[in-house]
């Protein structure tokens with residue numbers, strides 16, 4: 164392939180070049196199946212090109228965030244739906260450099276085709292991404308306003324050739340795991356989460372009711388009960404406790420005394436305009452022109468982003484999470500994490516990525532290594548090595564599909580699709596959270612085949628399994644599906660069909676169920692059904 168690295172035909176050995184006033188020193192090394200580019204940068208490089216190659220007509224695109232897609236796109240595809248998302252929700256949710264996304268495909272961290280993969284192994288300082296420019300696929304590192312007198316390491320880049328794409332992704336994941344020193348948590352949770360039945364209307368009595376059903380009805384082998392939103396007075400005011408709730412200690416005690424680990428949701432880098440946090444500390448927010456810079460809209464409010472590079476903010480994060488931990492929680496779903504990586508003015512000269520990682524480290528330090536930390540709405544690669552679990556897709560929902568858009572959920576189809584396309588991240592970068600199973604048979608628009616498809620896929624993928632239902636609405640058949648999903652876990656899964664038409668084969672090996680092949684048809688195409696005997700929106704165990 165016609166590849167250029169720093170504008171030149173790649174040759175093993177060392178090189179240097181200047182980017183504006185910055186000085187780059189790099190080395191190109193041979194690795195099995197390809198090349199690796201490492202190096203250092205000194206000065207203020209801003210955004211610069213590392214690699215350029217002809218863009219394939221179609222390739223696998225990845226978004227930087229939990230909620231964003233990994234899916235096949237064509238090189239001249241446009242994403243007009245992003246305009247409304249940028250305007251009404253946030254420009255920063257799907258990229259820290261959002262303008263580029265309106266012009267064409269932007270693939271963060273890696274891009275892969277039938278027989279090649281280009282991928283950055285880390286995002287510690289810079290934001291790595293690929294764009295289509297003319298007919299080329301071009302890899303960039305964005306260092307924002309970073310300046311350094313001493314050389315700092317470049318985010319390493321690998322270029323692989325070979326087939327099939329799932330093998331290239333496996334290799335990429337293994338190298339990224341080593342680069343980020345990821346140690347995978349051996350505890351793969353099974354649990355309950357309140358969000359996808361109760362949403363923002365959760366009352367404490369709902370949690371108590373489900374705790375009692377989980378204990379008394381056989382077929383709910385949960386280890387953790389996670390309260391998801393609704394218990395707090397405002398976004399940012401995590402310790403106060405809404406009326407009707409027994410306070411953090413009372414909540415954790417009620418869950419633990421019934422034999423479960425206590426889990427809780429927070430959005431630690433977010434502050435609502437109405438919160439005490441924001442009113443008391445407007446100077447703690449990422450700003451623009453000296454004033455707090457709005458980050459996103461949520462809960463019908465303007466939400467600001469904490470400047471997590473500040474020592475006082477890090478101390479506050481430490482206090483909040485130490486307090487929640489002391490109350491008895493040891494499973495933490497932390498959400499809307501992209502906020503801390505919003506570009507803007509910060510007190511210290513850190514890139515948005517560095518600031519994000521400092522915030523995440525402050526949370527991790529406060530809760531300790533034995534607590535389970537689940538990232539959500541999170542920049543992916545900057546989180547590697549700091550979280551136990553990661554939500555790797557858009558929110559699921561009690562219905563299959565809405566509009567055909569790459570970026571608009573929530574719906575079960577998009578959530579499940581990412582669990583398949585991002586399977587290579589599981590047990591390499593963290594444990595994948597495919598989002599919750601919904602197994603109730605009433606108060607739901609998902610058909611039986613759709614619910615079962617989701618559950619079996621999550622199981623065969625060996626993913627985290629959280630159910631989110633009013634448990635009184637799950638019948639015997641639903642409990643059997645949950646059991647089947649849990650029994651499918653434990654193997655190592657490879658997913659085939661990533662560049663196809665929404666028909667996937669999950670091959671799991673080495674688990675207690677032995678060799679398992681699960682065919683997953685996410686498409687509505689009747690022809691596929693005829694050819695492969697798997698109905699639309701269904702999963703079939705073929706082995």
Ligand code: 9PG
Nearest residue numbers: 252358391392428460461498539540558
């Ligand atoms: C709790 C939820 C659940 C869920 C998370 C996250 O754009 N939005 O308005 C928007 C709302 C909710 C949301 C994501 C985006 O979901 O993914 O699992 O924890 O927060 O509020």
